Amino acid sequence: MKEIRGNVIVGQSGGPTAVINSSLVGVYKTAKDRGANIVYGMLHGIQGLLENRVVDLSGHIKSDLDIELLKRTPSSYLGSCRYKLPEIQEDQEIYKKIFKILDDMEIEYFFYIGGNDSMDTIKKLSDYSILNGSRIRFMGVPKTIDNDLAATDHTPGYGSAAKYIGSITKEVIRDGLVYDQQSVTMIEIMGRNAGWLTGAAALAKCEDCEGPDMIFLPEIPFNIEDFMKKVAKLHERKKSVVVAISEGIRVEDGRYVCELTDNVDYVDAFGHRQLTGAARFLAGRIARDTGCKTRAIEFSSLQRCASHMVSRVDITEAYQVGGAAVKAAFEGETGKMVILKRISDDPYICVTDIYDVHKIANIEKKVPREWINEEGDYVTEAFLSYIRPLIQAELTPIMADGLPRHLYCQDHRNE
Amino acid sequence: MKEIRGNVIVGQSGGPTAVINSSLVGVYKTAKDRGANIVYGMLHGIQGLLENRVVDLSGHIKSDLDIELLKRTPSSYLGSCRYKLPEIQEDQEIYKKIFKILDDMEIEYFFYIGGNDSMDTIKKLSDYSILNGSRIRFMGVPKTIDNDLAATDHTPGYGSAAKYIGSITKEVIRDGLVYDQQSVTMIEIMGRNAGWLTGAAALAKCEDCEGPDMIFLPEIPFNIEDFMKKVAKLHERKKSVVVAISEGIRVEDGRYVCELTDNVDYVDAFGHRQLTGAARFLAGRIARDTGCKTRAIEFSSLQRCASHMVSRVDITEAYQVGGAAVKAAFEGETGKMVILKRISDDPYICVTDIYDVHKIANIEKKVPREWINEEGDYVTEAFLSYIRPLIQAELTPIMADGLPRHLYCQDHRNE
Numbered sequence: 012m013k014e015i016r017g018n019v020i021v022g023q024s025g026g027p028t029a030v031i032n033s034s035l036v037g038v039y040k041t042a043k044d045r046g047a048n049i050v051y052g053m054l055h056g057i058q059g060l061l062e063n064r065v066v067d068l069s070g071h072i073k074s075d076l077d078i079e080l081l082k083r084t085p086s087s088y089l090g091s092c093r094y095k096l097p098e099i100q101e102d103q104e105i106y107k108k109i110f111k112i113l114d115d116m117e118i119e120y121f122f123y124i125g126g127n128d129s130m131d132t133i134k135k136l137s138d139y140s141i142l143n144g145s146r147i148r149f150m151g152v153p154k155t156i157d158n159d160l161a162a163t164d165h166t167p168g169y170g171s172a173a174k175y176i177g178s179i180t181k182e183v184i185r186d187g188l189v190y191d192q193q194s195v196t197m198i199e200i201m202g203r204n205a206g207w208l209t210g211a212a213a214l215a216k217c218e219d220c221e222g223p224d225m226i227f228l229p230e231i232p233f234n235i236e237d238f239m240k241k242v243a244k245l246h247e248r249k250k251s252v253v254v255a256i257s258e259g260i261r262v263e264d265g266r267y268v269c270e271l272t273d274n275v276d277y278v279d280a281f282g283h284r285q286l287t288g289a290a291r292f293l294a295g296r297i298a299r300d301t302g303c304k305t306r307a308i309e310f311s312s313l314q315r316c317a318s319h320m321v322s323r324v325d326i327t328e329a330y331q332v333g334g335a336a337v338k339a340a341f342e343g344e345t346g347k348m349v350i351l352k353r354i355s356d357d358p359y360i361c362v363t364d365i366y367d368v369h370k371i372a373n374i375e376k377k378v379p380r381e382w383i384n385e386e387g388d389y390v391t392e393a394f395l396s397y398i399r400p401l402i403q404a405e406l407t408p409i410m411a412d413g414l415p416r417h418l419y420c421q422d423h424r425n426e
Numbered sequence: 427m428k429e430i431r432g433n434v435i436v437g438q439s440g441g442p443t444a445v446i447n448s449s450l451v452g453v454y455k456t457a458k459d460r461g462a463n464i465v466y467g468m469l470h471g472i473q474g475l476l477e478n479r480v481v482d483l484s485g486h487i488k489s490d491l492d493i494e495l496l497k498r499t500p501s502s503y504l505g506s507c508r509y510k511l512p513e514i515q516e517d518q519e520i521y522k523k524i525f526k527i528l529d530d531m532e533i534e535y536f537f538y539i540g541g542n543d544s545m546d547t548i549k550k551l552s553d554y555s556i557l558n559g560s561r562i563r564f565m566g567v568p569k570t571i572d573n574d575l576a577a578t579d580h581t582p583g584y585g586s587a588a589k590y591i592g593s594i595t596k597e598v599i600r601d602g603l604v605y606d607q608q609s610v611t612m613i614e615i616m617g618r619n620a621g622w623l624t625g626a627a628a629l630a631k632c633e634d635c636e637g638p639d640m641i642f643l644p645e646i647p648f649n650i651e652d653f654m655k656k657v658a659k660l661h662e663r664k665k666s667v668v669v670a671i672s673e674g675i676r677v678e679d680g681r682y683v684c685e686l687t688d689n690v691d692y693v694d695a696f697g698h699r700q701l702t703g704a705a706r707f708l709a710g711r712i713a714r715d716t717g718c719k720t721r722a723i724e725f726s727s728l729q730r731c732a733s734h735m736v737s738r739v740d741i742t743e744a745y746q747v748g749g750a751a752v753k754a755a756f757e758g759e760t761g762k763m764v765i766l767k768r769i770s771d772d773p774y775i776c777v778t779d780i781y782d783v784h785k786i787a788n789i790e791k792k793v794p795r796e797w798i799n800e801e802g803d804y805v806t807e808a809f810l811s812y813i814r815p816l817i818q819a820e821l822t823p824i825m826a827d828g829l830p831r832h833l834y835c836q837d838h839r840n841e
Binding site for chain 2: 090220251318
């Protein structure tokens with residue numbers, strides 16, 4: 012007989028991934044299967060919770076088909092937020108408000124699916140809970156395409172983004188071969204400080220594709236003059252040159268390459284300039300200096316929302332970390348995040364564990380120097396051995412009338 | 427018993443599509459099945475032919491698996507060119523050279539897979555052939571993502587590009603809903619003068635997606651002040667606004683919107699500015715004027731090379747037009763292009779026919795005014811009824827080690 016449990020609440024926070032909803036399903040299904048009473052969802056994370064914007068998920072996930080659709084639905088089904096809680100000692104009012112809301116809903120278990128900043132939320136809420144004798148348990152469920160979370164081997168969301176980047180990099184390289192003329196294609200990939208996503212472009216290198224010619228990660232300072240010389244050298248032996256760069260590459264003095272542009276189009280009313288345009292800047296520089304045909308391609312937000320091309324390994328693990336969080340919380344854990352521990356690369360074996368969220372929050376994991384070649388313009392075979400198992404197998408979209416079908420959230424209105 | 431025929435040559439020209447190689451397979455297989463002796467492929471179209479860069483396709487397409495891989499390989503397998511033949515009366519030398527090469531190879535049938543400019547090549551070569559008593563027959567095989575060829579109901583390549591645009595527009599719209607704040611996402615879609623591709627963004631509007639809020643085609647002059655007002659009006663009732671524009675939209679005085687930018691990054695050594703950036707320009711304008719969060723997404727060359735998301739209807743028709751061209755040429759036709767004639771929308775029935783290439787070459791078919799709404803900011807239901815049958819069903823990629831596998835052309839080296 013199932014033990015009867017109290018109520019559960021789950022939220023999604025930070026930037027979305029293509030598989031973040033698979034973790035939502037993992038939390039929901041596991042909680043229900045293990046006897047949870049009501050499983051609530053916060054609309055737009057903690058920000059929505061503060062406005063009492065919550066839904067009963069059983070009204071949303073009503074069938075096995077709903078579950079399959081939700082797994083294939085990109086972006087955060089419940090909506091997301093970027094909301095940073097104050098330090099507990101600075102302002103207790105907001106904590107009192109949150110716990111009042113949770114108590115009124117008779118919540119016993121709180122799950123937050125997110126990255127670094129979201130784990131900071133879990134850390135603070137669980138600390139406050141312990142300090143104030145609350146029974147509510149707080150667990151973090153890892154998620155980020157950036158793969159920059161500490162303690163875990165990798166993060167759900169990364170494998171699918173990497174698979175997408177590898178796949179379309181192959182297509183872009185093939186497209187670059189079409190004309191018999193010198194050209195440079197600059198591909199700009201997400202990742203402000205960590206090059207995990209940009210390095211995934213190296214996956215394109217296989218029997219039927221040369222792969223990109225150079226890959227520049229934000230971990231290594233970028234030298235524009237060296238880069239120009241390397242492109243010229245490549246052009247001595249091949250016509251179509253393809254280079255993958257991270258949006259976050261910086262020159263030696265610390266300025267982002269995308270900040271070197273004269274382009275003032277993209278400055279908002281507060282003077283904020285969006286940090287995109289490094290590929291465009293470098294493509295322009297090559298075109299001006301050499302007359303060579305260039306193009307700049309930004310993979311843009313498609314990297315995090317291409318649910319039509321996800322890794323089955325990733326979507327399965329995303330589900331598993333959701334389930335493992337519920338299991339751990341129901342067994343009494345709090346203030347922890349689920350992590351993935353790799354047992355072996357080949358065969359790929361990976362299990363879940365839990366880890367103190369205090370040692371995870373606000374820490375950014377970068378690509379190790381030894382996984383980047385000495386020249387600083389490619390990733391090594393060790394990097395590829397790490398990433399390859401994460402992109403394996405597919406979860407085919409459910410197509411309706413020629414397009415991938417998603418689960419539509421009625422309560423998550425755009426108004 | 428198969429009749430024994432002479433030699434065949436086939437080339438690919440102009441911008442690639444995701445299904446152009448399906449037409450190549452259609453020509454090759456049909457020619458072989460109908461008794462062709464050698465089927466040659468020109469590397470980089472007529473430009474490669476002039477340098478005697480040809481291959482025997484039987485050395486490339488060696489198995490049924492090769493055929494299936496080739497159908498799923500993006501970009502022109504044989505390479506492409508943008509090469510315009512002079513008028514016959516202006517310069518006969520180049521024609522003499524081409525026919526000398528073709529005669530030396532004992533070519534009897536010449537197929538060219540391409541768009542407007544390529545049909546101009548077929549027109550001139552067949553005219554020259556007739557004027558000079560050559561027996562060689564010249565047939566055009568239609569191909570362009572732009573869908574701007576006259577006489578044919580639509581062009582192979584368009585359906586897959588439309589399916590890709592519809593699919594990722596859905597994903598981008600979903601991604602735009604993630605934060606609970608006002609935002610504008612500007613999507614820039616290919617199409618200099620014709621809005622066929624941009625209109626395909628409307629496919630995203632279905633049960634599980636609101637679709638884009640506005641769609642601007644190059645057929646209608648674009649008014650920036652009106653546009654700004656419309657965005658403000660949309661923001662009165664919804665937070666996340668998504669707008670699809672063609673790269674080729676122009677203001678009333680004829681200047682491209684992307685030319686209004688101050689951005690001088692992207693000017694090459696000859697002073698040529700690439701005509702991209704309309705979305706970026708408008709996103710910047712909105713951000714500056716309203717302080718609203720904006721982003722610009724260029725679908726870029728992925729529209730023409732996303733072989734991982736093709737329409738089965740399209741890939742089948744691409745094969746069929748290749749086969750129909752061979753059949754017609756073997757029956758004695760020359761100076762014609764294969765066209766698609768739609769018999770009905772529902773059920774979708776479409777057959778091939780042939781049409782005088784003189785009435786096709788150099789003509790650009792635009793979206794009819796009545797398929798754009800009165801306001802000029804969306805396409806009509808008639809447009810959607812036209813396009814929907816073209817995006818139906820899929821051709822799943824053949825995956826190897828987590829990525830789509832393509833057929834690699836050994837002779838089409840990048841050097």
